[in-house]
Amino acid sequence: MSAAQHQALVLGSVSFVAFLVFLCFLLTNRRTKFSVFAACNLLFVALMFGAVALVDLSGGRAEIMVAVMTELPIVLIVAWVCLALAGGLPVQLGNLPAEPVARRPWLRTTLGSAPLVLLLSVGLATIVGLIWPSPALRVYAPAPTQFLVLKASIMAPEGLYAGFAALVFVMAARAPRLKRRFYFKNLAFAVGMACIASIALESTVFAGLRVWLGGEGRRAILETLNTLEACLAITCILAFTAGLSLRYTPAVATTLLYRLQTGWLRAQEQFESLEWRAVSSGAADRLTHASDAVVAACRLKDLSESDTQKALATIRLVAVMKDPSGETQHITPGAARKLYELQEEILCDDVLASKISWAAGWRSRAQEPQTVKSAPLHDALKAALDLVDNHGEGEGVRTPPLWHYIVAVSAADAKMIDPSHVSMQLRDGAEHSAAAEAYDAARRSLRKLDDHV
Amino acid sequence: MSVDVLKRDLTGPFLARLAGLWRPFSNLGSARSRVDGSRSLLTAAEFQEELAILGLSGRRFEPEDYSDALGDYLNISIGVHVIPDSWYPELSRRLALSGLLGELRYSEQVNMAAIFVPGSLPPLVLTLTILHELGHLAAGDLLIEPDEEFEEDDQQDEKAKHTTLPLKRGKKLARGNPFAAESLREREANLRASYALFAGCLGDENPYAHDMYDVL
Numbered sequence: 195m196s197a198a199q200h201q202a203l204v205l206g207s208v209s210f211v212a213f214l215v216f217l218c219f220l221l222t223n224r225r226t227k228f229s230v231f232a233a234c235n236l237l238f239v240a241l242m243f244g245a246v247a248l249v250d251l252s253g254g255r256a257e258i259m260v261a262v263m264t265e266l267p268i269v270l271i272v273a274w275v276c277l278a279l280a281g282g283l284p285v286q287l288g289n290l291p292a293e294p295v296a297r298r299p300w301l302r303t304t305l306g307s308a309p310l311v312l313l314l315s316v317g318l319a320t321i322v323g324l325i326w327p328s329p330a331l332r333v334y335a336p337a338p339t340q341f342l343v344l345k346a347s348i349m350a351p352e353g354l355y356a357g358f359a360a361l362v363f364v365m366a367a368r369a370p371r372l373k374r375r376f377y378f379k380n381l382a383f384a385v386g387m388a389c390i391a392s393i394a395l396e397s398t399v400f401a402g403l404r405v406w407l408g409g410e411g412r413r414a415i416l417e418t419l420n421t422l423e424a425c426l427a428i429t430c431i432l433a434f435t436a437g438l439s440l441r442y443t444p445a446v447a448t449t450l451l452y453r454l455q456t457g458w459l460r461a462q463e464q465f466e467s468l469e470w471r472a473v474s475s476g477a478a479d480r481l482t483h484a485s486d487a488v489v490a491a492c493r494l495k496d497l498s499e500s501d502t503q504k505a506l507a508t509i510r511l512v513a514v515m516k517d518p519s520g521e522t523q524h525i526t527p528g529a530a531r532k533l534y535e536l537q538e539e540i541l542c543d544d545v546l547a548s549k550i551s552w553a554a555g556w557r558s559r560a561q562e563p564q565t566v567k568s569a570p571l572h573d574a575l576k577a578a579l580d581l582v583d584n585h586g587e588g589e590g591v592r593t594p595p596l597w598h599y600i601v602a603v604s605a606a607d608a609k610m611i612d613p614s615h616v617s618m619q620l621r622d623g624a625e626h627s628a629a630a631e632a633y634d635a636a637r638r639s640l641r642k643l644d645d646h647v
Numbered sequence: 648m649s650v651d652v653l654k655r656d657l658t659g660p661f662l663a664r665l666a667g668l669w670r671p672f673s674n675l676g677s678a679r680s681r682v683d684g685s686r687s688l689l690t691a692a693e694f695q696e697e698l699a700i701l702g703l704s705g706r707r708f709e710p711e712d713y714s715d716a717l718g719d720y721l722n723i724s725i726g727v728h729v730i731p732d733s734w735y736p737e738l739s740r741r742l743a744l745s746g747l748l749g750e751l752r753y754s755e756q757v758n759m760a761a762i763f764v765p766g767s768l769p770p771l772v773l774t775l776t777i778l779h780e781l782g783h784l785a786a787g788d789l790l791i792e793p794d795e796e797f798e799e800d801d802q803q804d805e806k807a808k809h810t811t812l813p814l815k816r817g818k819k820l821a822r823g824n825p826f827a828a829e830s831l832r833e834r835e836a837n838l839r840a841s842y843a844l845f846a847g848c849l850g851d852e853n854p855y856a857h858d859m860y861d862v863l
Contacts, residue, residue: 226863228863275863278862278863279862281696281862289692290692290695290696290855290858290859290862291696291699291859291862292859292860292862293699293704293705293856293859293860296696296699296700296704296859297699297700297702366859366860369705369860371705371706371850371851372705372851372860373851373857373860376857376860376861379860379861380860383863437863438863442857442861444852444853444854444857445852446849446852446853446854447854448691448854448855451691451845451849451854452691454845455691455838455841455842455845456841459775459841459844459845460837460841462771463771463772463775466769466771466772467748467768467769467772469769470743470767470768470769470772471743471746472743473743474736474739474740474742474743474765474767475740475743475744545852549848549849549850549852550845550848550849551848552770552771552774552844552848553709553710553770553774554770555729555766555770555773556710556711556727556729556764556773556777557711557727564770564771569770569771571769
């Protein structure tokens with residue numbers, strides 16, 4: 195076996211082992227589009243090196259073609275990585291750029307040009323090699339200057355792009371507040387790409403030494419560089435393996451997020467804005483007096499501001515549902531139930547429920563932000579549905595809060611709902627009597643106030 | 648939304664004449680350019696890219712932070728004016744009857760945008776309305792020359808419906824050009840608002856922010 199075949203056997207074995215490792219990824223849930231692509235390339239490299247190890251392909255233009263073919267997969271991997279970092283991959287493969295690249299248009303353009311520049315450089319190297327054939331596969335044989343041109347025309351851009359990619363991975367790893375797993379993942383890829391850049395540099399130096407170095411120590415130096423290349427290749431594969439094995443499962447799934455963005459948020463906004471329009475424009479006629487009385491009754495019973503707001507939201511909902519106008523025709527018991535169910539879905543997810551919030555006003559950081567749970571609409575939807583659309587479920591099990599009784603009494607008084615239905619549903623008890631008393635007192639005081647005005 | 652266009656100077660009439668002469672030639676290729684200039688609606692991933700440009704990706708932020716960052720990026724001053732209409736029920740009534748939840752006014756002369764919203768809006772609607780108007784600024788919707796010949800038609804094929812128009816001047820945050828159809832511009836502003844609300848709430852738990860650190 196010649197020295198070239200021996201070197202091909204080493205690199206082929208490394209590539210084949212790497213292919214087997216990547217194949218393991220493909221068979222597990224850690225599979226990514228990149229791991230599939232890398233596995234295919236590694237298999238191709240392993241086969242190419244295997245062919246060189248088994249058959250002596252040295253001599254003539256065939257040697258050049260084989261040498262270029264063994265470089266091609268690595269060039270393709272570098273091109274893929276650069277394109278992925280620049281967000282230039284097709285949508286199906288994931289086209290979001292790396293965070294540091296998104297903020298730097300020049301870096302994006304540079305990385306995006308990688309496939310074109312690299313393939314052109316491979317083309318140029320092939321042309322140079324075919325015009326001036328050189329012993330590309332005979333690793334220790336003296337080579338003409340054209341061999342250095344061939345090697346450098348591939349390795350210089352490859353090393354440059356791999357270096358850029360390594361730099362981007364380091365920048366991504368250094369981002370503040372980054373999850374630990376992403377930190378190590380990006381660091382691993384940075385090491386992998388730095389190894390590819392180093393191999394490119396080492397290959398160019400190796401080619402230069404083959405052209406210019408002579409004497410006794412030549413072989414020893416070239417052997418040392420070959421060992422270094424094999425070590426770098428192994429480190430690179432290990433780094434990529436580590437990077438790909440580190441997976442992070444987000445606490446909030448993208449599919450759930452999409453459903454909430456297009457389902458819950460749109461429904462809640464539509465509900466609240468239509469209700470605001472109906473209430474502000476006076477479309478719900480019976481509402482004004484009823485809501486004033488509800489607020490006054492809640493204050494008489496010393497209920498908290500939060501409960502008062504829930505009571506107010508409930509009476510508004512009942513009024514809008516019972517007295518639909520052209521605009522508020524979408525606020526139906528069915529739509530309300532659907533929205534309530536979506537809210538319940540969010541509340542079942544602890545992470546989402548604790549995170550989703552919105553400010554109580556513009557530039558009002560001092561005020562407590564509202565959440566799905568704390569916003570008056572959530573409890574108001576349930577209460578309004580109980581009053582308007584109760585089909586008997588849950589009756590007698592739940593004891594409603596006092597504000598619910600006050601709204602029920604007020605809605606019945608304003609003829610928004612059937613009074614007998616309220617008595618039956620809420621049962622005449624101490625809470626109901628207290629609510630009725632508070633409501634009557636509130637009405638009397640409001641009437642007195644009106645008389646004075 | 649409305650735009651106060653730049654006052655024309657003395658070169659205005661001359662340029663207008665030149666434009667008039669050029670129009671018949673430019674119209675020759677208009678159908679083709681319309682089809683070429685089309686895109687789909689903004690996705691959450693694309694919005695994440697915009698947040699990265701503003702330096703807000705993976706961070707929890709309030710609409711105020713988004714407004715400040717957007718203003719800095721576009722190099723304009725953005726003012727949000729909350730009208731205290733709850734003190735004046737008649738004003739609330741008129742605003743509600745008008746059907747407008749908010750209004751964006753933009754002056755190119757002074758590089759200033761002003762958003763007006765009624766203070767009586769429920770907090771979530773107020774937040775989303777402000778983010779919606781900011782979305783128009785991010786998309787560059789105020790910087791296009793509305794195409795008077797463009798008609799919104801339900802029968803149009805999808806590509807024609809999603810036609811975009813180039814900016815006449817100024818800077819935008821979005822990568823794609825604004826849509827020619829007003830309904831699509833409004834839909835996209837709604838999408839931007841909902842993406843912004845969720846991204847601001849989730850911060851580093853946002854799966855789209857993770858994707859920017861997990862490109863392989």
